[in-house]
Amino acid sequence: MSTKQKINSQIFQDSNDIFYPKDEIEVSDLVKDFYKKNSSIELTGTNSKNFIGNKTQAANKVSLSKLSGIIEYLPEELYIKVKACTPMKEIEEALDKNNQELAFEPLDFGYIKDGKANKGTIGGYLSCNYAGSRRFKVGSVRDHVLGFRGVNGKGDIIKSGGTVVKNVTGYDLSKLISGAFGTLVALTEITLKVLPKKQLSNTIVIKVDDRKKIYDLFDKIASSSSEITGAVFLPDEPDDGMFVKNKETIFKFNDLNFTGSYLALRLEGDKVSINEKTKKITKELDLNKFKIAILDNYQSSPFWKKINNLELFQNTKNNLLRIVIEPANGSEMMSYLGNKFKYYIDWCGSLFWVEVPPKKNNKVSEIKKKSIELGGYMTIVKTSEEYDYEETIFTVEPVRLMISEKIKKSFDPKRIFNPGKMYRGI
Known part of the structure; x- marks a missing residue:
């Protein structure tokens, strides 16, 4: 037929x-x-x-x-x-x-x-x-x-x-x-x-101005027995005008009473187990040395929904890269990115979402090369209209x-x- x-x-x-x-x-x-x-x-x-x-x-x-x-x-x-x-x-x-x-x-x-x-x-x-x-x-x-x-x-x-x-x-x-x-x-x-x-979700937000401490915290989180089900780092956004600065607007919650770079941890379960996990992780990470905020279920759930909606990059016209890398090499990737790009780190240090404006199109290949050097891989999830480099989408x-x-x-x-x-x- x-x-x-x-x-x-x-x-x-x-x-x-x-x-x-x-x-x-x-x-x-x-x-x-x-x-x-x-x-x-x-x-x-x-x-x-x-x-x-x-x-x-x-x-x-x-x-x-x-x-x-x-x-x-x-x-x-x-x-x-x-x-x-x-x-x-x-x-x-x-x-x-x-x-x-x-x-x-x-x-x-x-x-x-x-x-x-x-x-x-x-x-x-x-x-x-x-x-x-x-x-x-x-x-x-x-x-x-x-x-x-x-x-x-x-x-x-x-x-x-x-x-x-x-x-x-x-x-x-x-x-x-x-x-x-x-x-x-x-x-x-x-x-x-x-x-x-899970019955409930709470999020501990930790203000971290020194980025060198981020992967020490990620390491402790990964080895913790507190059953943390979310660990994301949201750094300050660049001030060069090539990115939409929207972090403070998107992640505006009543109990999040500070701005700047911070690491967020999610704890899930019933009320009793969350309280126990909070005490345990506070001790394991020595959180008394940091400024923290705790988001209850009514704030925690939308916080992680916004993370998983990629709302930081909402309607972006820039290139958007997805980099997966071993946490052991994540600190070097973070240092490489510096404050030149808008990004955040998910999966307890393994996943980078990185926004690259058209004026920095040549940086896409450089970032890909760096991710490969560090044993990871990169995908160009979204390209800008001006993207004209002969670079493969997948590694x-x-x-x-x-x-x-x-x-x-x-x-x-x-x-x-x-x-x-x-x-x-x-």
Whole structure:
């Protein structure tokens, strides 16, 4: 059956020549047809994260946005099964009714793209594999995927995993497709692990003027038994006029009674456990030597929501870099950045979000080189309109690129899915 015949048999195609399959079978039929024709496909969902990665040069566009809805949710079994383009908002609302959540804290890229909330779909989160502040304690998005269904580059329907954590069948396959930006599989269904929400959240904000102390504090936090679930450093913003200074406005809370650079720690649990953890961490970090503020649940929850919404970079026109690095080398990266850029450090010292204005475009390559020297990697999450440097969006070593090519060949032998989205030629 030709593509034209498929359109006539209910696969909707709009005026922009975008195909909208309504179920897994139609996705499979489309891919089989394009596979036979050696014709490439740009896979999309609701486009909330389509600005991340290289622009694809595909002959066809297939939107999976009609594959939406909760298939099965068993709160007592701690899992939810959904179609790949189910809005994250719909999933979170369903979980919230049962006092449950996705522990990896989904980021909201809507703020840096359009200046407003738009979490997009669960498929987009799996494709990017970007987790929020709790990442250093609970793992990334891929660690919460129990199973999936999808269509490979030949049009075959594939499935992996199950509905319980102890069933590790296919776990590695789930990990492979996570962070692949739609270059391996057209996702149709995802099963996720869910967890009970913590009853309360408190945040200790520590004023730290001497940046040399930051990583000493991060080290102590990482080794603490106080179960800290968030640790972020927010430095002063540069005064050179190339950045929007909004930190004091965004993080304006009644009990946050100081400005400047500070480190924030999150404690979660019931009231008794939070009080015990607060006493313990106060002693471990010797917090009596610092000026501190304590945000109660009504202030703590929005504080971390703003962090995970990337609101500091709301509607930015600058380049936005995401750097992941070993905490042991984080202090050197922080010193390298100095006060020349607007940034903050999350994941207890492992994750840097760095804003680079167009006038400093040449610094993007330098920062990437430095991150590699320190054993990390960098992704250009958003580029400015003036960005014209020939720099790869993703960091990849030759050996990893070779592995990626082999994985790509096994899933998508003719390389028809999202060509060039991550790396040239893949």
